Amino acid sequence: MKKFLNSVDTVLTESLDGFVAAHSDILVLGEGHKFVRRRELKPGKVALISGGGSGHEPLHAGLVGHGMLDAACPGQVFTSPTPDQMVEAVAGVDTGAGCLYIVKNYEGDVMNFDMAAEMSEGVLQVVTNDDVAVEDSLYTTGRRGVAGTLVVEKIVGAAAEEGRALAALKALGDRVNASxxxxxxxxxxxxxxxxxxxxxxxxxxxxxxxxxxxxxxxxxxxxxxxxxxxxxxxxxxxxxxxxxxxxxxxxxxxxxxxxxxxxxxxxxxxxxxxxxxxxxxxxxxxxxxxxxxxxxxxxxxxxxxxxxxxxxxxxxxxxxxxxxxxxx
Missing domain, CATH: 3.30.1180.20 (Dihydroxyacetone kinase; domain 2)
Incomplete structure (x- = not known):
């Protein structure tokens, strides 16, 4: 294996440090490397939060900013983020209008985002499942959420920027995913x-x-x-x-x-x-x-x-x- 590494144990934190430093004009790193968020939050706007295992960059952290996500929670490589990461992201970006989770349909992601939603108030979810290749896999129940997740995040992110309400954003996200x-x-x-x-x-x-x-x-x-x-x-x-x-x-x-x-x-x-x-x-x-x-x-x-x-x-x-x- 040839990779630019110091240690496999620090590859994610060092990468996140570099990523946020390179884009410090628009991004802030949450405490403990638990999430990346927009530097400038918009009061009264529904916050969009996504995340998943690292290794899919620039998804999701690379899509945090004006017109898309307000925060992204990076797990270890190909491993779901933990519920406490999402809970802390909600605390970090919710300005009073609630939060919408955008979740890829993988068993670990769905389970952990569900747990996080139960631990927070004013949170709804859109689950993406755009992959037509297989109905079931070792990683998910039903269709997998893959590249179509970016489309959902962009379109719903733009609607959130306009000031649309939480329930309306969930309905829009579900509609885009279905299309x-x-x-x-x-x-x-x-x-x-x-x-x-x-x-x-x-x-x-x-x-x-x-x-x-x-x-x-x-x-x-x-x-x-x-x-x-x-x-x-x-x-x-x-x-x-x-x-x-x-x-x-x-x-x-x-x-x-x-x-x-x-x-x-x-x-x-x-x-x-x-x-x-x-x-x-x-x-x-x-x-x-x-x-x-x-x-x-x-x-x-x-x-x-x-x-x-x-x-x-x-x-x-x-x-x-x-x-x-x-x-x-």
Missing amino acids: TRSMGVALTSCTVPAAGRPTFEIGEGEMEFGVGIHGEPGRRRDQLKSADAIAEEICTAISNDLGAAARGKALLFVNGFGGTPSMELYLMYNAARKIFETQGVTVVRSLVGSYVTSLDMAGCSITLSMLDEETAKLWDAPVHTAALRWGM
Whole structure:
């Protein structure tokens, strides 16, 4: 294993120290490295809080700032944050209008966020489950929450910035999640620092089709195919799952898992866009890049989120975070 490390025991805290120092104009680190929050809080605004295991950067801490999250709770690598982290984040960012948790559908995340919600007042939750690859896995009950989580955080974050109420934001988040589907493919494994070896073995000419963002298995192990063939299967699975809803305007998001160069991500975007547009989708918004990663894994996911006039406007609304910035 070759990584820039001092110690596997301090990799998360040292990374968080560097991250917040690099973005000190917009971020503050909570006591004990339990959460990252916006430097400037907006009184009377519903606070959005998310989090999960580290290793998926820039999700979630990189999405804290104006127009998105108010706080993010980082767990150890691929490990859910603990309930006390979320409780302290609520205390750190709730300005009186309540808090909305945005939670990826993994068993540990859901359990710990549920416990934290019971320990705090004025908290509601949106659970994301956009992955169409599998219904169940070792990491979750039901569909996994993956790259579509970013779409929910951006759109709901913009609505929160407008001053919408807590219940309305939850309803919007649930609606965006229901309109969003994702699926990924891995060409290599990732290496968790504490393990020091790849999470799974995969041959030079193989791919893991439908992989999760922790390296957990997907639909099947298969021989490596052309980019067009991979995109065709993923896009068809997404369209079939959305059914009649997969018609009209949409956001197309091609996400890298950490070890895939931009050149290949844009190639996959080109392939996916052509396929979706032959199926009745009009791509009106786009995002390409490594935003929901799996450490150093080579691979990508494709996310399609159907848009209406309201959600397109909220996607376009100004945002200023470490990872996403526009309109400011």
